Every structure is written in C-alpha cells, then in structure tokens.
Amino acid sequence: MRLPAGVNLNALGELDTDDRGDQIGMDLGTVISARAVLEYSRSEWQSDIHDVQPTRSESEIIVEYSAHPDARLYMRSHDRSLLVRELRSLESPLASGRYPLEAQAIEPATKPVQFSIIEASTGLQVAARLHIHGPHGEYLPPRGHHRKVNVDVFQDISAEFANDLNQYAYVNGGCTVDLPLGSVFVEITKGFEVQPIRRIVEIDEQTDSLIFELDNVLRWREQGWVTSDTHVHFLSPQTALLEGQAEGVNVVNLLASQWGELIHNASDFDGRTTLGAKDFGGDGEFLVRVGTENRQQVLGHISLLGYHGKIIDPLCAGGADEAAIGDPLETTTAEWAERCRRQGGLVVMPHAPSPQAERAADIVLGLVDAIEVMTFNPRKWQIGPSALADWYRYLNIGYQVPLVAGSDKMDAASLLGGIRTYAYLGSREFTYQSWMGAVRGGDTFITVGPLVNMTVEGRRPGSKIQLPPGGGMVAVTWQIESVSVPPKRVEVICNGTVVDQFQYDTLACQGHTSVRISGSCWLAIRVRGSVAGRDSDIAAHTSSVFIKVGEKPIFATGDAVAILAQIEGSIAYLDTLAPKTDEHRHSRMRASLELAHHRLHNQLHQLGASHEHTPVHSVHMKREH
Structure with a gap:
C-alpha cells in the first residue's frame, strides 16, 4: 500500500x-x-x-x-x-478516482515447506541461524517463532536475533516455514568457520521441502581450537545451547545476576552441571555452563565462571541500580574472586574498561584469570580501542592477563558469539575444565571474524621468552583465515605501539617479520577489518607473548601511576560514598584494596620511579569530605 x-x-x-x-x-x-x-x-x-x-x-x-x-x-x-x-x-486493477487508497494484494504465505539444513561432509542435520523474506522484504519466520523480533532488553529471550532490519530464527537442523509462491530469499549462517548461504529460491505448488548444505571451509576446531562466549544473560540453558550450536560457539557461559529486584538465571545454577557435556548426556562438542556476574555499580562487575558448589552471593551489592535499593556494600570484588578460585572457577573481568574502579586492585592482587572485551553486535560496535588500551596498561606493568571476549547478550539485538574467544587446546580432550585451563594458559585470541594464529620465536601467546641483557631480534609469524570478514591490516604490537604493519585484501593471509628487542616488552598481533566494511575497525587481537631482557621487568611508570590512582579512588569511594554495613566489615574490605595499593606502590619505589599520588589515609582518620 x-x-x-x-x-x-x-x-x-x-x-x-x-x-x-x-x-x-x-x-x-x-x-x-x-x-x-x-x-x-x-x-x-x-x-x-x-x-x-x-x-x-x-x-x-x-x-x-x-x-x-x-x-x-x-x-x-x-x-x-x-x-x-x-x-x-x-x-482487480485500481480504478482511478474510485478507491483513494492505492493498494494491491500480494501473495500470502500459506504454502508449508519443510526446511532441512545439513552438514555437507556428513549429511547430518545441524543447528543454524535462518533468515527468510518474501519479494517485498516481508520476514517469513519458521513456525514457533515471532513475526517481529523484539529487540528491547529482556523482552525476547526466544531463539531469535535481529541484526538491524534483518530478522533471524535459530533452528535445530529442520523447521517448517509458511511461504508465498514465487521468489523467496534465504540466508543461513553457522559461525566463523562455515561458508554462509544466501540464495533466491522459487516456490511453487509442488515445493514441499528444501535442503541446504553447509560447508565447513575452515577447520580450526580440528586443529585444537575451541570457541567461547564468556558473557550471556537471560536465555534458558537449552536456548543458550541451541544458539551456541547454531553460531559455532563451543562454550557458552550463561551468567546469573541481578538488576535491583530482577534476579535472573539464579535457579538455573546448580554448581555442577555442564549442559551438553558427555557426563550429562550431550555429545561434548557444545557446552553451556551457568556461572554468575557479581556486580557493584562503582567498584565494578566480575564474572565468576565454572565454579562448583554453592552460588556465590550476594549476586550484587552496594545498592541501586545493580543491587536492590538500600542494600549495603558488604563485599569487594576481590572477595568474590577469592571464593570463585576456592570453588575451582575462572575469574574474568568483564566488558573492559568499565565499570572498572576495583579491577585495578584485583589484577594487582593476581586474582584475575582473564580480561574480557565485549561488543553486543559487531555490525554496530567494533572491538573497542578503549578496552584494548585498558588491557595494554596492565600488560605494560608486567601482568600477563589473557584476552577473552563476550557478547554480554541481554536482548535479541545482541549476537551470541558475535565477538568470541578462540582458545588453543592442542591435543587435549575438550571439556569445560580443559577450556578453563586453556584460558588460564593465555593462548587465546578474540575476533569478530578473522581467525589468527601467532608465534614469537615459535612460542605461542601466554608464553615467556628470555633474552640476554643486550636484547636481540625475534621472529614474529602469523596465519589468518576468514570466511567473510577480510583482514585489511595486520599490526605487530609492542607495548601497545605498532612496530610493523602489513596490508592485505584477501580472506586468507600469512606473514612474518623480525622485531628488534632492546628492553623487556610484550608482543601481540592486532587485525583491522570490519563486519560492516569499516577498514579501520579492529576485527581480531591475540593475547600476548612476554619477552624479558636480562633481569629488567616490564614496567611502564606512567601506567603504574594511573593504576595506582585508580586503586586510591576505590579506597576513597569505600571510605566516603559506599553504603556501609559495620566497621569490622568495612575495615576488612579496605584491607584488600590497601594490600594492592602497597604492592604496586612498593614496586614503584623499588624500581626508583618518582611519582605523585594521593596519600591513603587510615580508615579512622577524619577527613573534611
């Protein structure tokens, strides 16, 4: 019309x-x-x-x-x-002047057609993400899915996704779709290693079924890599498993948490079940584990993954709008991290760099296993330079914390696995426990499309290399493959600075260079490219290889002073604005922040670095604020 x-x-x-x-x-x-x-x-x-x-x-x-x-x-x-x-x-044809509304009938979607999506190499049905529209752009959902996907937070937690104007349904290999006669437009995707399908098919009265074959053109899983999304909310575990299968995400971390009076997924936590694992009746290839994202509006958020036993509570603290109105600040994120470690879990600092008040102290205390970079949907948001700059700062003072990636999926406009972690298992058997071990080991990269394999002197990310006091040359090699997001520029990063770069215009590339090392440093590979065609976006980044020259540590004074100031800010918040419980608990929480402050402050002085900072007062000292 x-x-x-x-x-x-x-x-x-x-x-x-x-x-x-x-x-x-x-x-x-x-x-x-x-x-x-x-x-x-x-x-x-x-x-x-x-x-x-x-x-x-x-x-x-x-x-x-x-x-x-x-x-x-x-x-x-x-x-x-x-x-x-x-x-x-x-x-009938429109009669001029008779009917003021200019309109015509279009073919109704009344022809049921059975869709089958199979893996080309095996002939088996596989889960995938499916989009179908008619000749006028009308979305044609499979039966059991919405005509319109609601993209507001916590409004549509079905197996669906909306990427701007394109709507999708997650299907487990087969579905029935009511179609119009004529041309129908089909798109099917399944992660970063499978060739996507986009076709125009003709539907007539004899069309009862359609079969689509997906070709796994990149085989990094067979080479020992597993994928993960460290940060998913609101879905049921079974829906999370389906979306992980359809997106090619081997490990989905579904996190229970709280927003004021809204508490979600807490009843799905049992401290032992990994959905999809062989021990629980699955095939062991796609896993869902319920963990928690424990949150405070100022001191920050912390993701506690894969731990056993009782749920680590409170889920949130410190009052609105993370915890409920009136809830006191009864714990630090450091305490949450220590409990997670004791219960065998993995501690991740989510969605760098914010909220970040206490993350500095926790990293200095050695309580953090990985730093997460987040993007809801890579078409709209790239891998954030500010997130990487925050990570670089900790590397620059000697904390070799691995990179991981999470979607922070809270609505149907967020793509599970749209940004994901690849962790290298090698020949080890894939289990949730071995995945956690691989992340702790630091051989990871994050990506929105291109897959990156990097070595420095034959050593993989997470490694440490020792050079003599005079330094020397090191060889950096890389191999990059992508299904549909081409790497446009490969940058060799040393201590946060580009020391060499190479232009490409193909989906697959490899290269090498030599870097002269004169002082202790770290190296990584950063890949530019974009889902949306923006060549300057960051599409992938590896974790780091540390290089020690002689006995000198990696330590950038300016970054250390900035981190020290961040810890001081956390202490100031604890002393002034935080809603307190009692003096004993307040002193205990403050002690962990003071320990981090003293550790970094002493390191500055041991290395002879001059700096200015705000003195950390006694908790009992009166202050004008």
Missing part, C-alpha cells in the same frame, strides 16, 4: 496508534501489522558481501490482516479524514 500524503511512519517503520484513534484499521476484521516495505538488492543478495541490509521504504507499507471478504480498510489522513479501500477491490 502506498502511503497518502501526510501519513508518516514512526521510528520503527510502522503506522502509529494514538489517543485520537488508529491510523489504520478495518470494519470487519483486524489489522495485524502495518510495516514499511523492505527493499533488498537482488544483486547484493547473491554477492559475497558479508552483511546485506535492506532499505526501509518511506512511502510503501505491507499490511497484514485478518478480515471478512467484504471488509473495508481505513486510513486516517493528515487532515484526520478517512481514506477507504474495499478488500474485494484488491483483486
């Missing part, structure tokens, strides 16, 4: 309803939806462009309705007058 002059769509691309009545309606039926036509390019759909998005029409809508054949469709114009179209007239 073409919109009359003065009738405009809202920000969602739909017709509004207001207190003066519907903009659109029927006398003998119901309008289900009235949404903008989505215009796709056929040539782009059949190309190898990574992400094909439609253009939303400003002048045409698709009206879905249920009505009696004699019903009339009404639309309120800009001057509040009613425009009318008889439904029966949709079947």
Whole structure:
C-alpha cells in the first residue's frame, strides 16, 4: 500500500496508534501489522558481501490482516479524514478516482515447506541461524517463532536475533516455514568457520521441502581450537545451547545476576552441571555452563565462571541500580574472586574498561584469570580501542592477563558469539575444565571474524621468552583465515605501539617479520577489518607473548601511576560514598584494596620511579569530605 500524503511512519517503520484513534484499521476484521516495505538488492543478495541490509521504504507499507471478504480498510489522513479501500477491490486493477487508497494484494504465505539444513561432509542435520523474506522484504519466520523480533532488553529471550532490519530464527537442523509462491530469499549462517548461504529460491505448488548444505571451509576446531562466549544473560540453558550450536560457539557461559529486584538465571545454577557435556548426556562438542556476574555499580562487575558448589552471593551489592535499593556494600570484588578460585572457577573481568574502579586492585592482587572485551553486535560496535588500551596498561606493568571476549547478550539485538574467544587446546580432550585451563594458559585470541594464529620465536601467546641483557631480534609469524570478514591490516604490537604493519585484501593471509628487542616488552598481533566494511575497525587481537631482557621487568611508570590512582579512588569511594554495613566489615574490605595499593606502590619505589599520588589515609582518620 502506498502511503497518502501526510501519513508518516514512526521510528520503527510502522503506522502509529494514538489517543485520537488508529491510523489504520478495518470494519470487519483486524489489522495485524502495518510495516514499511523492505527493499533488498537482488544483486547484493547473491554477492559475497558479508552483511546485506535492506532499505526501509518511506512511502510503501505491507499490511497484514485478518478480515471478512467484504471488509473495508481505513486510513486516517493528515487532515484526520478517512481514506477507504474495499478488500474485494484488491483483486482487480485500481480504478482511478474510485478507491483513494492505492493498494494491491500480494501473495500470502500459506504454502508449508519443510526446511532441512545439513552438514555437507556428513549429511547430518545441524543447528543454524535462518533468515527468510518474501519479494517485498516481508520476514517469513519458521513456525514457533515471532513475526517481529523484539529487540528491547529482556523482552525476547526466544531463539531469535535481529541484526538491524534483518530478522533471524535459530533452528535445530529442520523447521517448517509458511511461504508465498514465487521468489523467496534465504540466508543461513553457522559461525566463523562455515561458508554462509544466501540464495533466491522459487516456490511453487509442488515445493514441499528444501535442503541446504553447509560447508565447513575452515577447520580450526580440528586443529585444537575451541570457541567461547564468556558473557550471556537471560536465555534458558537449552536456548543458550541451541544458539551456541547454531553460531559455532563451543562454550557458552550463561551468567546469573541481578538488576535491583530482577534476579535472573539464579535457579538455573546448580554448581555442577555442564549442559551438553558427555557426563550429562550431550555429545561434548557444545557446552553451556551457568556461572554468575557479581556486580557493584562503582567498584565494578566480575564474572565468576565454572565454579562448583554453592552460588556465590550476594549476586550484587552496594545498592541501586545493580543491587536492590538500600542494600549495603558488604563485599569487594576481590572477595568474590577469592571464593570463585576456592570453588575451582575462572575469574574474568568483564566488558573492559568499565565499570572498572576495583579491577585495578584485583589484577594487582593476581586474582584475575582473564580480561574480557565485549561488543553486543559487531555490525554496530567494533572491538573497542578503549578496552584494548585498558588491557595494554596492565600488560605494560608486567601482568600477563589473557584476552577473552563476550557478547554480554541481554536482548535479541545482541549476537551470541558475535565477538568470541578462540582458545588453543592442542591435543587435549575438550571439556569445560580443559577450556578453563586453556584460558588460564593465555593462548587465546578474540575476533569478530578473522581467525589468527601467532608465534614469537615459535612460542605461542601466554608464553615467556628470555633474552640476554643486550636484547636481540625475534621472529614474529602469523596465519589468518576468514570466511567473510577480510583482514585489511595486520599490526605487530609492542607495548601497545605498532612496530610493523602489513596490508592485505584477501580472506586468507600469512606473514612474518623480525622485531628488534632492546628492553623487556610484550608482543601481540592486532587485525583491522570490519563486519560492516569499516577498514579501520579492529576485527581480531591475540593475547600476548612476554619477552624479558636480562633481569629488567616490564614496567611502564606512567601506567603504574594511573593504576595506582585508580586503586586510591576505590579506597576513597569505600571510605566516603559506599553504603556501609559495620566497621569490622568495612575495615576488612579496605584491607584488600590497601594490600594492592602497597604492592604496586612498593614496586614503584623499588624500581626508583618518582611519582605523585594521593596519600591513603587510615580508615579512622577524619577527613573534611
């Protein structure tokens, strides 16, 4: 239907309803939806462009309705007058001047077709992410899925995803879809190692089933790599398992937490079950483990993964808006981390660099196993330079903390595994425990598409290399492969600075260079490229290799002073603004922050570094604030 002059769509691309009545309606039926036509390019759909998005029409809508054949469709114009179209007239050519609403019938989606998605090498059905639309851009969901995916937080926790204007359903190898006759547009994806499918298929009365074969063109899993998302919320464990299978994510960490009076996934935590593991009836290839993200609005968040026994509580502390109103600050993130370690878990600092108040102290205390970089959806948000800069700062003072990645998925617009960790197991058997061990070992990289294998002098990320006091040359090698996000530039990073770079324009590349090392440092590989075609975005980053020259440690005074100031800020918050419980607990929490401060402060003085900082007062000293 073409919109009359003065009738405009809202920000969602739909017709509004207001207190003066519907903009659109029927006398003998119901309008289900009235949404903008989505215009796709056929040539782009059949190309190898990574992400094909439609253009939303400003002048045409698709009206879905249920009505009696004699019903009339009404639309309120800009001057509040009613425009009318008889439904029966949709079947005949438009008579000029007779029907003021310009409209025509389109083929209804009433032909049930069975979809089967199989793995080409085995012929077995596999889970995947599926998008189908008709000739006017109308989304055609499989049965059991929404016509419109709701992208608001905690509104749609079904097995669905919306990437801007494209909507998807997660299906476990097979589904039934009601289709119109004619051209239908299909997209099927399954992670970063499987060639995606985009096709135009013709549906007629004889079409009862369609089979699509997915080709696993990159085989990093067979080479000993496993993928993970360290940060997922709200889904049920079974839905998380399906989405992990469909996205090629071997380990999904589903985190219970709290937002004020909203507590979620806590009842899914039992401290022992890894869904999908062989011990619990699965095939052992895709795993879901429920952990917790324990949170405070100022001192920060901390992800506690894979621990056994009782849930580590409180889930949140310190009052609104993480904990409930009035809840006191009864623990530090350091205490949470220590409990997680005692219960056999993995401690991750999530979504660097914020909120970050206490993360500095916890890293200095050696309580953190990994730092997480987060992006909800890589089409819109790249790997954040600020997150990497925060990580570089800790590397620059000698803390070789590995990188991991998490989506922080809280809604259907966030892509589980859109940014993910690759951890190298080698020949070790894949279990959740071996995955945690691989992360602790530091042989990881994070990515939104390109896969990166790096060595320094034949040593992998997480390693340490010793050079003589005079330093020397080290050889850096890399191999990069990608299904659809090309690496545009490979940068060799030394202590946070680019020391060499190489341009590429292919999906696969390899290279090597030599770097002169004169002082203790760290090296890593950073890859630029983008899901959305922005060449300057960061698409992947490896964890670090440490190089020690003589007996000198890696230690950048400026970064140490900044981290020291951050710890001092945490102590100041604890002393002034934090909602307290009692003096004994306050003193105990303060002691852990003071220990981190003293440790880093003493290191500064031992290395002869001059600096200025705010003195850390006694908890009992009176202060004007």
